[in-house]
Amino acid sequence: MAASEEELELLRRQLLGMKEETEKQGELVRALKGNKVSKKEIDEAVEVLMRLKLEVQAKEKELVAKAVGSDGGKSSSKETFRQLLNDTLSNRLFFIPAFKIYGGVAGLYDYGPPGCAVKANVLALWRQHYVLEEGMLEIDCPCVTPEVVLKASGHVDKFTDFMVKDEKTGMCYRADHLLKDYCNDSLEKDPLLTAEKRQELKGVLSTLDELNAQQLGAKIKEYKITAPDSKNPVSDPYPFNLMFSTSIGPAGNAPGYLRPETAQGIFVNFSKLYYYNGNKLPFAAAQIGQAFRNEIAPRQGLLRVREFTLAEIEHFVDPEDKSHPKFKDVADLQFLLYPRKEQLAMEKPVKTRIGDAVSQGIVNNQTLGYFIARTYLFITSLGIDKERLRFRQHLPNEMAHYASDCWDAEVECSYGWIEVTGLADRSAYDLKAHSEKSNVDLTAFEKYSEPKEVETLRITPHLKLLGPAFKKDADTVGKALLAMSEEEALGMKAKLDADGQAPLEICTTGKKFTIKKEQVSISKEMITETGRRFTPGVIEPSFGIGRIIYCMYEHCFYTRPSKSGDEQLSVFKFPPVVAPIKCTVFPLMQNEKLNDVAKEISIALTRAGVANKIDITGTSIGKRYARTDELGVPFAITVDFETEVSIDATLRERDSRAQVRVPLAKIASVVRDISDGHLAWETVLSTYPNVAPSHDD
Amino acid sequence: MAASEEELELLRRQLLGMKEETEKQGELVRALKGNKVSKKEIDEAVEVLMRLKLEVQAKEKELVAKAVGSDGGKSSSKETFRQLLNDTLSNRLFFIPAFKIYGGVAGLYDYGPPGCAVKANVLALWRQHYVLEEGMLEIDCPCVTPEVVLKASGHVDKFTDFMVKDEKTGMCYRADHLLKDYCNDSLEKDPLLTAEKRQELKGVLSTLDELNAQQLGAKIKEYKITAPDSKNPVSDPYPFNLMFSTSIGPAGNAPGYLRPETAQGIFVNFSKLYYYNGNKLPFAAAQIGQAFRNEIAPRQGLLRVREFTLAEIEHFVDPEDKSHPKFKDVADLQFLLYPRKEQLAMEKPVKTRIGDAVSQGIVNNQTLGYFIARTYLFITSLGIDKERLRFRQHLPNEMAHYASDCWDAEVECSYGWIEVTGLADRSAYDLKAHSEKSNVDLTAFEKYSEPKEVETLRITPHLKLLGPAFKKDADTVGKALLAMSEEEALGMKAKLDADGQAPLEICTTGKKFTIKKEQVSISKEMITETGRRFTPGVIEPSFGIGRIIYCMYEHCFYTRPSKSGDEQLSVFKFPPVVAPIKCTVFPLMQNEKLNDVAKEISIALTRAGVANKIDITGTSIGKRYARTDELGVPFAITVDFETEVSIDATLRERDSRAQVRVPLAKIASVVRDISDGHLAWETVLSTYPNVAPSHDD
Incomplete structure (x- = not known):
């Protein structure tokens, strides 16, 4: 296994060197063409370039064959897989190291055109799945955050x-x-x-x-x-x-940071959102936005970066009632849970019915369980393999002291099991911290269905008498009296009734005072309570969108041999709803009439809101399919000479490579519906006449 | 007019004071309820609160009446209008001053739930209108930017x-x-x-x-x-x-800034995007994202903020061909242009056909004209009044020295004419600046349809002879020879042929050398050129999304009297595609059966991707309509006792308040289609039975 890995590593290095050489030759050819040298010189340089390209292809084939062959070398095939994937991602501009012409900055990446489209699609799906379907209150707060907010949250001291x-x-x-x-x-x-x-x-x-x-x-x-x-x-x-620091305003006296998470913007708005929700609990607020972490030394490519998109939910609940009305809708879902017990016993994750996990107390409460299940549905809908997704419970030492239960959604990829979403029951910690620091009430009020009569202790310090008796200490004494527990107060009352006076010790300073009977009234009274006031608990699902997307890339990527068998072609099997481009349109060959029909179809698709690309280059149909597969485009429409007679065109599905003939009048709406997920490809297959795949494909 | 404005100002201050008092009383009531005091005390406090609220209403009515009545006081009615609008925006959480519980930060705002939804809708529309319909390459770059990039762009020195x-x-x-x-x-x-x-x-x-x-x-x-x-x-x-500065990485030796615009991220990626586009011009790249400006003293509310969303397009063109193939599609559009000439002559903007503006040279070229027209279509589709939108040309002194033409889309609002989009032909400035700073080639190559034979000057310094002759100056001399203009070179050649030697002066240092005939060959040769290499020009439409949204709020806001006439009700007449919530669902009154039907309709709407809100409070139907109008919800479905018999429900349109009965089976898809803009309300009106508006409405 070690030898095989070394051999593969050698091949990889050779390949890298060859690619660099090819790139340099490409630059030379370009420079020559710009520099007005003779045609002969250019032709010679081009010939060298072609030879280098062929050598690179051959070396790549060798590497793939060796890597797939080396069955023992699980880790080596992982690295080869990752390299092939990353080559494709980077060649097709799914991502680009940011500011590359200036040498780049570690941990900063751009999303190129297909990556940017995938991200927009994932976020749209997230909005539909959470914000719309759960009726969440979405908000959008600044990245620049004054120090006081992150001081209260603990980030200034502990992040x-x-x-x-x-x-x-x-x-x-x-x-x-x-x-x-x-x-x-x-x-x-x-x-x-x-x-x-x-x-x-x-x-x-x-x-x-x-x-x-x-x-x-x-x-x-x-x-x-x-x-x-x-x-x-x-x-x-x-x-x-790890926070990026800055200064707000021109005076230089207002320190600020780039937010390390979006959650704090929701917490500081709790009262407004609670009011917006008709002063009712539970409700959830959500935010999608950039977050920033000035990592010491970023590694692992797209998985550990200095700026990233988070999608966070803060679900506010009555801490005494964490049931969820829609839990029954998901209770029967089964997926891999990895509870504390199994981790400590070095056992494997267990496929568990989420309803059972909650009823057996493995997952702390219904609301947390509901979000775990909904997150399972969301992540798998992106094309992430459900067998390589698990929910791992935090061990007691991993969890913040105030949290009652935490689970991470982890996806297995070439880097191991990677956390992509954290689901935490954070109790009332955040709201209490902000309320304390800001002196603003951040509580909720639950009105009883009818008022309750309750016996309550009433302590009334008589300030007019305390003042003369205790002078500058009067205020302290008054506050200490009000702060007595029920037991202390009743003890004092008994003493005052018996002796006319009683001792009072200020516990923070140790100072002692003697209180006289007339200086304070202590009584138990029946009062009417209309409800109870409390600080809500918070359950927080927090999604690292970039990590989810990277794991999706890994799970959707595969290679298949070309028809001639001499090349491995890369394919992303993105679900249509995530795919950056939904459909390509080709004329079968370069021909004005075919081009015109293709353009019309493309315009119709655009009007229907379907991201599409028209390819009227003269390249062979097989090559054009390969290009579009490599971008994960799920559907392709080919216009051929029959189109004019039969007024229909070929619609091809990426993974099965199956083809049907669909009438031109319907083709845009059919593609829209299969792309949105409103129509299944199987239905299309059974509705329209099937045709044999192109011999080029 | 002055007296009237003073009077209004007095009223406004009174109103403000009363509102503060009301708010305090509200807090008192809340505190009392939490503090377990007697019911009597609470009731008394509530009574005071109610009285205060009524007084506020009366004062508001007085203010509106006076403001509308004071016809001379155009500016005063503007301010009153703005105050009413901002009260509504802030009460309904369209926006919230950020970090308010900590006193807030000038120039930073949150988008609350409806504001956030409006923003998402505007951005989705922008993507459809520009990225999808024009086939642009959208990318997504970090906000954190290393200094070198912004040094090259000029921001470090001049922003x-x-x-x-x-x-x-x-x-x-x-x-x-x-x-x-x-x-x-x-x-x-x-x-x-x-x-x-x-x-x-x-x-x-x-x-x-x-x-x-x-x-x-x-x-x-x-x-x-x-x-x-x-x-x-x-x-x-x-x-x-004005840039927020920070430091990237832990060592403290890598200064960075938060980007002041998104454009630079596109420029530094030019070569990759050009390659992605098949090395073809023209093409456009687009980016939506946060930008940051550390304003000295932000004013004008949402119009001048320290963090904001930009949507920018960089359209790369051959500087010798700025025609646009789709210009003919928009050439007949007419709208307000405010060219330089009219501004300098103190004349008014002129309604002009964009085709004429370009052909008469008022607008510099077709591509710029095309984007101006497309921007007109985009901005007006959001509900901005086309009579209060103008395109103002920059005066020569406003324009950067490198720009060939600039136009601002300006919207008239209560603050005057506000720039919401800038459209600039920036020539090749940005690409040249980055290429110079980074030493990376950022050019394009246009292949001729067939190679051209051109006569060209060839200068070949013979380095082997220059070295011994000029020692350490040999390199300088060689470069100076290569840098000669055609005229200089031919002059030297003549001298060398005649005298065997010729003088050479290095213009930067003034140093003089004597060149011998054998040290350099100078000749004119015919060579074959396959194409030309050049730095593309850039046409940049740049959209301030927050400003566009604020202007849209102003243009969509109006008040109308309630049925009883004792109140002014606020309405946002958002186009459905922009509205934060598309539809509310009401049961006519509190009743379990009606509630169930309403819930089913709401679920069907959600599945169809329609943002909706169900309101099952027992409030009167008129009040519920008023609430929904104030959020700009265009449609409302009311379920009544007839629903069970006729299996349909009432669908009401916000502005006309017209109502139709639509079958339950169809209602979700009808609302989806009118919300998406695929179905006109007029068609709905003529398809389904109309009913008289509710007497409450």
Whole structure:
């Protein structure tokens, strides 16, 4: 297995070198063409370029064959798969390293045309699935956030990673990454490790997230870990805040940050949204927008970036009633859950009915269970494989102290199991934190169906008498009296009734006072309560849109041999609703009449709101299909010479490559309906005459 | 007019005070309810609250009546209109000052639920109108941008406003705003001003944008202008860069900014996009995203903010051919143009056929004209009044030195004529700037239909001989030889042929050399050119989405008396495609059966992708219509007791208040089609039985 991996790595490097050479030759050809040199010189350069391209193709074939053949090499085939995928994504501009002409910036990417369309489609689907179907209140807040908000939320103090610096070059690294790489490398590459040592390193890996700065530093010293680029010694680890900071306004006295999540914008608006919802609970608010994290050293391509799109939901509930009226609609869904118990016992995730998980208390409550199930439906509707999607419960040490239960939706991809959505019951933590910091009431009020008579304690300090008696302490004494518990107050009442006076100790300062009977009234009274006031709990599903999209790319990508068998063709099997372009339109060959019909079909598709692309290049039909498959276009319409007679055209489906003849008058609306998901391809197949696939395809 | 405005101002202040009092009383009632006091105390507080609310209503009525009555007071009615509009926008959470519980931040706003939905609809329409219908390449780049990009674009050096500081408090102001306010105030409020002085102040106002720091400072000194808040003296004006700055990565050595526009992300990707487009021009790229400007002192509410959504198009063209194949489709459109000539002659905008404007050279070229026309169609489709939309050409001094022509789409609103979209022919400036800074080729290549034989000058410095002759200067001499113009080169050739040597002067240093005949060959040759290489020109339509939305709010807002005539009801006449909610569903009264039918209709609407709201409160039908009108909901379905018999329900249109009976089986698809714009309300009116409007409505 090791040998095979090395061989593949060698092939990959060779391929990379060859591609660079090809690119340089391409540049040369372009430069020559611009520079007005003789035709002969250009022709020679073009010939070299063609030869290089053929060599690259041959090497790619070899690599694919070897990678697929090396069955033991699961990890190597993963890397080959990832490289092929990323080549396709980057060649077709699904994404582009941002600001590349200036050398780029780590962790910043652009979505190119198809990537941008996929993202818009995923967000539209998210809006339909959550905002519209659940009647959520969507809002849209600024990215620039004043410090006070993120101070209250805890981000200013706690949103940090531990960093070490190369002591000579000043280069920065994440301390836990250095340690993790050291452990993994030793385990993989050092055959002389003792079983004991192996156990130790595995132990470090499994507790990596829990180590503090001192512990990380001690391990780095113990293992003599140095800076990977220079082999210089590194500093002790220290916390680095991951927020991008800025200054708001011209005076320089208003610090701010780029938001690290969108949730805070919802929390600070709680009262307005509660009012908008008719002062009724539960309700959910949602926000889609950019978030920013100034990662120390971004890795893993599109999975760990410095700017990303989040889609977050804050579902506000009565903490005493977390049932959900629509839970019954999803209770029978079954999918992979990975509860704490199974993780600790080193067992596998279990396919579980969500109704059972909630009734058995594995998932804390119906609302959390409902969102887990709805998230399962959303993620799988994007083309992510349900067998490689699991919901993993946080272990107690992973969870914030205030949270009651947390589950991560994780997708298995070439990087391992990756968190794409977090679902957390955050209790009342956030609203309480903001209410405290802002001194603004962020509570809800539940009106009883009819008023209740309840016995209640009433303490009335008589301020007119306290003032003269306690002077500057009068205010403190008054407040201390009001703050007494029911037991303390009744004890004091008993003492006052018996002795006419009673002692009072201010617990924060230890100061003691003597209270006289006339200075305070304490009584129990029956009062009418019309309802109860409380701080709502929050259940938060938070979606990393970029990560979801990347995992979808991995799960939708496959290769198939070309008809002639001499090439592997790449295909994205995106569900139509996600596909960046829904349909391509081709004339069978270059011909003015066919072109005109194709253009008319394209215009009709555009009017119907269907993203489409017309391809009137003279390239062979097989090549044009291959191009469109590589963009994940689910449908293709081909106009041929029969079209004029029969007034219909061929409609081809990407994955089955099956074809039908559909009348021109109907073709735009048929494609719209199958693209929207309102019509199944199977129905189309059984409605219209089938034709044999093109021999080119 | 002055008296009337003062009176209105007094009324407005009274109203504001009363509203504050009402709000406080509301808080008191809420606090009492939470605090378990006796029912009597609460009832008393509620009674006070009700009285206050009635007083506010009466005062509002008075204000509206006075404002409408004061016909001379055009500006006062504008302000009243704006106040009513903004009250509605803010009460219904179209927008919310951001981070309000912490006192807010000037220039930052949240879009609340209806505002957020309107924004999503406007963006979806923009995508359909531009990206889809014009086949544009949409991309999505980060907000965080490294300094080098914005250095190349000129923003680091030139994206500034002039600022002055209060010399004692340090408070910052925009220098031009202080001067503008002084001039306007003097002109409005000082009846003793001489005609000469009036003329002078008007002159200052009209040249405000052109004043530099010294000139602004001189005027501020001359007029003895002080800080508005404190009356302290202010500093001299100095430039303040409007970009939010930050630092990328942990090392602190990579300065960055939040992008002030989205365009740069497109320019730096030109080569990739050109390649994606099959190396063909013209093509357009588009981007929707957040942009940021750290305004010195934001004013004008939603019109001048520190973070906003831009939708920008960069249409790349061959600078020698700016024709547009689809121009003929829009050439007959007529709308208000305000060319330079009319502005300078103080004349009014002219309704012009865009075809004539281009053919007469008023608009520089077809492509620019095409985008102006398409923008006219887009903006008016949102419900903006075509009589209050004009395209104003930049005066020569407004335009960047490199631009060939610029037009702003301006909408008249209560703040005056506001720029909502800029349409500029920016020539090749941006691509050249980035190519120079990055040393990356950003050109296009046009292949000739057949190769051309052209005579060309060939200069070949013989480096082997230059080296020994000129030592360390050899490189400079070689480059200078290559840089000669055709005239210089042929002059040298003549001299070399005649004398065997010729002088060469390096123009940058003044150094002189003598070149010998054998050191350089100069000849004219015939070569074959396959095409030409050039830097594309860029035509840029740039849309301020927030400004467009605010202007749309103003143009769609109106009031009408309630049936009883004792109230003015607010209505937004949003076109259905823009409306935040398309349809409300009411049971006629509280009744379980009616509720069930209403819920089923709501579910069917949701499945059809129609944003809808169900209202099963027992409020009167008239009140419920009023609520929905105030959100601009175009359609309402009412379920009544006839529904069970006739299996249909009432469908009401917002502006006409006309009603029809539509079968339940069809109602969801009918509402979807009229909401999407695929079906006209008039067709619905003529298809289904009409009914008399509810007596409540």
